[in-house]
Structures are given as structure tokens and as C-alpha cells.
Amino acid sequence: MTVGTTAAFLAWRERPEPGSVPLVAMLSGQCWWSAFLIFQLQATTLDSKLFWMNLSWVGVVVIPVAWFLFALEYTGHDQYVRLRYVALLSVVPVLTVVLAVTSESHDLLYVESTLVRRNGVATLSRTPGPWFWLITVYTYLLGLLGSIPLFGLIRSDSLPFRGQSAALLVGTLAPWASNALFVAGVVPITGLDPTPIAFAVSGVAYLGALTRFRLLGTNPSPNRRARRLVFQRMQEAAIVVDSHDYVVDVNESAVETLGVAPREILGRPAAQFFPEYDELPEDGAATGRVTLDGDSREALYDATVTRITDFRGRAIGRVITLHDVSEHIRQQQRLEVLNRVLRHNIRTETNLIAGYADLIEKEAGDPRATTVKRHAANIAEIGEKAREISDIFEQGREPTEATPLADLLSEHVADVREAYPEATVTCDPLPEDVYVATVLDAVFSNLLENAAEHNPSDHPHVGVTVEVTDEWVRVAVADDGPGIDEYERSVLERGTESPLVHGSGLGLWLVTWATGVAGGTVSFEANDPTGSVVSVRVPSLSPGEAGRTAAETRSS
Missing domain, CATH: 1.20.1070 (Rhopdopsin 7-helix transmembrane proteins)
Incomplete structure (x- = not known):
């Protein structure tokens, strides 16, 4: 007692x-x-x-x-x-x-x-x-x-x-x-x-x-309550149907999406409220777009079907989740338009400006034509960088492609040596059996070119070092130039720009975003005695990993 x-x-x-x-x-x-x-x-x-x-x-x-x-x-x-x-x-x-x-x-x-x-x-x-x-x-x-x-x-x-x-x-x-x-x-x-x-x-x-x-x-x-709360409050609409395709449960988002009260849909055939229900797969990640009529417009959804089984593995129902991708589709359409403008219109216009500047320089001998051509070239370069960034984001939605690290680095090291013969470019021996995401091609190209191009020295030096572990690859590009301004680095660390706080270009943003798409990170350090060291740390892939998305690579 x-x-x-x-x-x-x-x-x-x-x-x-x-x-x-x-x-x-x-x-x-x-x-x-x-x-x-x-x-x-x-x-x-x-x-x-x-x-x-x-x-x-x-x-x-x-x-x-x-x-x-x-x-x-x-x-x-x-x-x-x-x-x-x-x-x-x-x-x-x-x-x-x-x-x-x-x-x-x-x-x-x-x-x-x-x-x-x-x-x-x-x-x-x-x-x-x-x-x-x-x-x-x-x-x-x-x-x-x-x-x-x-x-x-x-x-x-x-x-x-x-x-x-x-x-x-x-x-x-x-x-x-x-x-x-x-x-x-x-x-x-x-x-x-x-x-x-x-x-x-x-x-x-x-x-x-x-x-x-x-x-x-x-x-x-x-x-028990938390699981129910997660189901009810999740942003995606969720509809639970039994093995006979009758609705047995819905969450709050589904009620709002379908525009019906729970008492009107529970116990009724799902096809009555879901026009494209019969086209859904039996199980697995969803496959295409589903269109539903909203209050004021049609909305597009990604539909995912997950099978529910009992402890014997027998199918007893399905969960259908609907993710609204309407805004994503509109944003993708905007990017496609901007990408076309960046690919064609800006390049065409800057070529015309440069051509007329040549005529002015030849006919009038005006030295200001050189300034016009230089700024036109800068505009063309910004457009090219923006186009590359758009391509990178497109690659982020596609399955990851694995490419040998040696192929990516050796090609760009050779290009920089050829384009800048006065520069000394050194590179560690490159392992032949290491694979990384193909999207890093733009990263290495920009890092090596910037290290040689933006160095005012008569004989710039660029060094590439590689460290490989079982799961990660670290590539560091070091130079002896003026270094990356602390202000530029703070903008990158903040992850966003404003009218008053912004970087001077798109090159470092391209490096940062492309590395993120590859599932890695970028770090910046000062080089001794002058210059900077930019380190790119990304997952080590294998040829068999081709087909995984960038998000799956990062989560693994």
C-alpha cells in the first residue's frame, strides 16, 4: 500500500x-x-x-x-x-x-x-x-x-x-x-x-x-490527434476512398477545393465530384495535370495516388492528394517568355547597337563609340548569364545527370589556359571514377573564367584543388586577384536582393543557385596574401544515379 x-x-x-x-x-x-x-x-x-x-x-x-x-x-x-x-x-x-x-x-x-x-x-x-x-x-x-x-x-x-x-x-x-x-x-x-x-x-x-x-x-x-490534425490542416487537398471508390474522408483543403460540404461528399462515389477520377493511376506518384473548376477560374492540380493496405497487404482504399500548380504553371510560362527574350531579343539588340557603334567609330571617329560597344557587351553578357540561370532552373526540374568530374574540370581548365595565355592555371590530378551533377558545368566555367578575367595582375594565378570522400566532392578555385568584396558575399549569404542591397552581377548568383540545384553548398574565403577561394561542395554520384531529381539527390 x-x-x-x-x-x-x-x-x-x-x-x-x-x-x-x-x-x-x-x-x-x-x-x-x-x-x-x-x-x-x-x-x-x-x-x-x-x-x-x-x-x-x-x-x-x-x-x-x-x-x-x-x-x-x-x-x-x-x-x-x-x-x-x-x-x-x-x-x-x-x-x-x-x-x-x-x-x-x-x-x-x-x-x-x-x-x-x-x-x-x-x-x-x-x-x-x-x-x-x-x-x-x-x-x-x-x-x-x-x-x-x-x-x-x-x-x-x-x-x-x-x-x-x-x-x-x-x-x-x-x-x-x-x-x-x-x-x-x-x-x-x-x-x-x-x-x-x-x-x-x-x-x-x-x-x-x-x-x-x-x-x-x-x-x-x-x-493520434496530431496525425488527424496534420491530415486536416495540410495544404494539399486529400480525399480518402475505399476499395469501391466511395469517399470515406476528406480534409479541410479538399472541402474548399471541391466546393462541397463534408456531408455532401462522404459516402458518395468519388467520380461524382472528381471529373477526371477514372483517369487517375491505381497507385504511385501522380502523372499529369487535373483540372477542377474553382470559384472564379479553372485550377490545375498535380494528383498523387497512394494505396492503403491492411496488415496482409490487401488494398482497402486509396488516398488522393491534390497539389495546386496553377501558379507554378503561370510562372513557368513567364519564365519561358523571359527565356526567349534573353535568348534572342537582347542578343539581337546588343549586336545591332555594337554594329552601329562600329559604323559611328569608322565614319565619325567618335571615341565614345568604344564606350557604347563596351556597355553593349556588358548587357549581352548579363543576358547570357540570365539565360544560363534559366537553363539551370530548368535542369533542376529534370532528372539529375551524372558526369565525370574529370571531364568537366579538364575541359574548362584547358579553355581558360587557351583564352588567357598569360595566366598560370594549376589543377590537382583529377580522379576518373568520380561523378557529379552535370549542372555544375556552368559553375566551374564561371569560377575559372572569373578568376582569370577579373585579375588585374600581368600574370594571374588560378589554382584548382579537389578533395573526394565516399559521399562528397569538394572543388576549390583559388586566385590571387583583388578578392570578392565583403558586401557581395553578404548579399549572397542573405539569399535575396533589394533595390538598395544588391550584387554587382549575376555570376556569383549563377554559381550559388547551380550548386544548390546539384544538392551542394558554396563557401567563400580570403586567400593569403590576396585573392579569394571559392569552394563548391556537392554530393558524389554514380552513373547509376542518373534519373534522380535534384531534390532527391539533396535529400539523400
Whole structure:
């Protein structure tokens, strides 16, 4: 009883954690029953023993009800722990206490009560009546129903939850088993119910759950509601259908997307609300676009179908999620238009400006024509960089292509040596069996060209170093030029520009974005004594990884 009291005190301190109050009530019921068993054993007359036995029923009937309510709260089914349900569960226990107190005037709870003396010890022997068997079945039923959700936690991935549920089940099984033996007449001492004695095992088990496995400090009660909350509040519309294609559940987004109330769609064929339902795949990632009529316009959705199976692997339904891609499609259309402008119009216009500037320089000898041509070339270069960036983002939506690192670097090292013969370009030996994303071609091209082009020295030096591990490749390009301005680096680290805070060009943005598409990162450091070191760290691929998207490469 002392152990049970300690466990009840610890549980009381955890209020208002889910399950704390019912657990306190259950432990208090055990202590009550144990205390009145002691009083009954010490009594010497039939009337006194009946008095203490009848009062002990208060603790007896509290235990199963409190256990059931605790299991509901502990496992997240607290919507049933409401006053009206508690009152309903308490009807039979309250009547039992009333019948126990008034047992001398009827035979419902006990038919006969006698005093039995054996070896100088007086015990109370009672013949059960019909209500006794009713409350016994009711007690075992609540015990079983409360144990069912705990059995599901035995297989939980969480060690604390497994330990908690195991301790709770042990603590419950011990008194229930001893009581079953008493009811079956197996206990050798007539009239002695050993259930309160088994509460010592329960107290130790519950105390261990509270201290060793942090019962009430860490409990699974949020899990069930959290899963439902995630389903309801997810941005994508989700429709759950059974194996006969009838809608059995929808989330809030689906209700808004389809423009129907839950009561109008639940239990109805999905095809009535989903015009292209029959065209959806049976399972797997979704395949194309689905068009639905919205309030003011048609909206385009990506539809993903996920099969639901039972524990035998049999299909019992599907979940259809709809992701609104209307804005994405419009943005893609805008980019396609801008890409066409960058590919053709800007280049054509700058060529015309440069051509007219040549004519002016030849005919009028105006030196300002050279300035015009230089700025026209700058505009053309910006357009070319923007075009490359647009291509990079397009590659980010396509499956990743793996290319040997040696092929990418050696080609651009040779190009820079040819274009800038006054520069000294050194490169580490390149491994032949290392593969990286093909999108890095633009990264290495820009880094090497910029390192040689923007160096005012008569004999610039560019060094390329390569480090390879099992999973990553690091390529560093170092120069001895003026270095990258701290302001430029801060803009890149911020990840965005504004009218007042912006970089001087698109080259570093191209490097940063392309490396991100490849699933890597870029870092900038100062070189000693002058210059900068730009390091590109990306995943090491293999030829077999071709076909994965850039996002999948990053997540792996």
C-alpha cells in the first residue's frame, strides 16, 4: 500500500498531464481496497467484517472505471473522457456500492455471508448473488477494453512508450489474475481475496513507469490527434476512398477545393465530384495535370495516388492528394517568355547597337563609340548569364545527370589556359571514377573564367584543388586577384536582393543557385596574401544515379 500511495502522489504532481487524474483515482482505489482488507482481517465478528467488506467496494468499483479512463486519455482518445461518458460508466459501480451497503436487506450482491474459523483465524465466506457476477463481468470488460490500446504501443518505435505500456499492463494483469483465481475458487484460503496483495506488484510497476519510463512526463496522447490534425490542416487537398471508390474522408483543403460540404461528399462515389477520377493511376506518384473548376477560374492540380493496405497487404482504399500548380504553371510560362527574350531579343539588340557603334567609330571617329560597344557587351553578357540561370532552373526540374568530374574540370581548365595565355592555371590530378551533377558545368566555367578575367595582375594565378570522400566532392578555385568584396558575399549569404542591397552581377548568383540545384553548398574565403577561394561542395554520384531529381539527390 505504501508503494501505491507513493505512485499516486507522483501521479498527482503531474497534473494536468493526460491520464494523471484517472491514474491517481485508480491507485487511490487500490489503496482503499487494501486498507479495508486489513480492517476486515483484524475484525473478529461477522457484523464488523461485513461492515469493512461492504465499504471496500468503493475502491473495488473505482479501479476498473479509472483504468479505462486512464487508457483513453493516455492513448489520445480523450474525446470520450467527458462528464456524460464518465457518468454512464459509473452507473453500474454506483449501484454496486449501494447494493453493498444495503446487502443485509436483499440477496442481489450476496446470497449468504458466514464466518469461517480455521486454525484460530476467522475469515468471511460469502456466496455470490446475481449482481456480483454482473459487476465482475463489467469489471473484466473495462479492464480488457482499457488494455487493448496499450497493446498497440508495445510495438512502438519509442522505447519509453514500449516501457510505459509494458509496465502498465504488468501492473494491471497482476491483480486481475489474482482476482480471477479467487473468483474461480482456486485460492486455498476460504473468503480471502488476494487481489489487494497483488496491488504491491501493481504499485511497483506503476512506480517504475512513472520514474524509469517517465509516464505522464512523456506520453503518446498527442500522437493520434496530431496525425488527424496534420491530415486536416495540410495544404494539399486529400480525399480518402475505399476499395469501391466511395469517399470515406476528406480534409479541410479538399472541402474548399471541391466546393462541397463534408456531408455532401462522404459516402458518395468519388467520380461524382472528381471529373477526371477514372483517369487517375491505381497507385504511385501522380502523372499529369487535373483540372477542377474553382470559384472564379479553372485550377490545375498535380494528383498523387497512394494505396492503403491492411496488415496482409490487401488494398482497402486509396488516398488522393491534390497539389495546386496553377501558379507554378503561370510562372513557368513567364519564365519561358523571359527565356526567349534573353535568348534572342537582347542578343539581337546588343549586336545591332555594337554594329552601329562600329559604323559611328569608322565614319565619325567618335571615341565614345568604344564606350557604347563596351556597355553593349556588358548587357549581352548579363543576358547570357540570365539565360544560363534559366537553363539551370530548368535542369533542376529534370532528372539529375551524372558526369565525370574529370571531364568537366579538364575541359574548362584547358579553355581558360587557351583564352588567357598569360595566366598560370594549376589543377590537382583529377580522379576518373568520380561523378557529379552535370549542372555544375556552368559553375566551374564561371569560377575559372572569373578568376582569370577579373585579375588585374600581368600574370594571374588560378589554382584548382579537389578533395573526394565516399559521399562528397569538394572543388576549390583559388586566385590571387583583388578578392570578392565583403558586401557581395553578404548579399549572397542573405539569399535575396533589394533595390538598395544588391550584387554587382549575376555570376556569383549563377554559381550559388547551380550548386544548390546539384544538392551542394558554396563557401567563400580570403586567400593569403590576396585573392579569394571559392569552394563548391556537392554530393558524389554514380552513373547509376542518373534519373534522380535534384531534390532527391539533396535529400539523400
